[in-house]
Amino acid sequence: MAEVTSPTSPRESVRLTQYAHGGGCACKIPPGELEEVLRGLGAAVQVRDPAGELLVGLDDGDDASVVRLPDGTAVLATTDFFTPVVDDAYDWGRIAAANALSDVYAMGGRPLLAVNLLAWPRGVLPLELAREVLRGGLDTAAAAGCHVAGGHSVDDPEPKYGLAVTGLVDPDRLLRSDAGKPGLPLSLTKPLGLGVLNSRHKATGEVFPQAVEVMTRLNREAAEAALAAGLTCATDVTGFGLLGHAYKLARASGVTALIDATAVPYLDGARQALRAGYVSGGTRRNLAWVRPHSDLSAVSEDEALLLADAQTSGGLLVAGEIPGAPVVGELLPRGEHVLVIR
Incomplete structure (x- = not known):
């Protein structure tokens, strides 16, 4: 039976x-600023790993860290949390959990155990x-076959989960960001447009079920x-x-990524939300960060903003079919630009 709530229910x-102040992954520290904070720390971590057990660390900003165990297997660890991206509390929990689990799938791993991170203005x-x-987080983790046990909570002026x-x-079967080779196609497993639709939702209260469905969908099948x-x-x-x-x-791979803007899929309503001006500050910072390293001459500013749209719990970008x-592009030998949009 469907859940029934009264008009005065807190959920309503x-x-x-x-x-x-922001929403979902759009509230991240801007990429350029983050790289400045992390500069040099990767080398310091490697110095403390003489046995080479740390397979993936800070160097290339991969989605999770990986350590080889003595039995030849490897354990990976990651964390992700953010401010509310939707008004529905249960859906926010589902989205945040799917987003955190995505880091594991993006490395080719299987999530085993998670702990909650909750900040709440009590x-x-x-x-x-x-x-x-x-x-919501528990239900999504259960769907992934991942145990959730405990966690940590703090009283905070801004909710985060x-x-x-x-x-x-x-x-031996890791998915890494530095393993791309020229000639490989680039595949994208979820449509773009989550950022502009979430911005519209935050501003107007309009609900976009298509966006919620995409954000709560696990990246397990894509990784497999x-x-x-x-x-x-x-x-x-x-x-x-x-x-x-x-x-x-x-x-990280020492190649150029060619993106075919005409092949990139978008959620229904994304272009309308862009035209209405629902572009987050995070999206504009993304575009400013990549612009010096990119050839964007073939697309309009609006198209470039959509391609830089800050996603929450988006899909995988995979080098291969x-x-x-x-297929939204391909990897080429490194040229004048790291990114080329046609």
């Missing part, structure tokens, strides 16, 4: 997005809503398809947008 009356928002957020996730991965095809290079597309994540992948995913 509270708009969670109004308690956050004197402002009902604790019933916090329970709904946690319930996510997971710290531990998983297992075959070190990539591994079954013998592919080795992938990343997920989240707060830095397709252009930002394609740039990071191509830079996988069933059902559109």
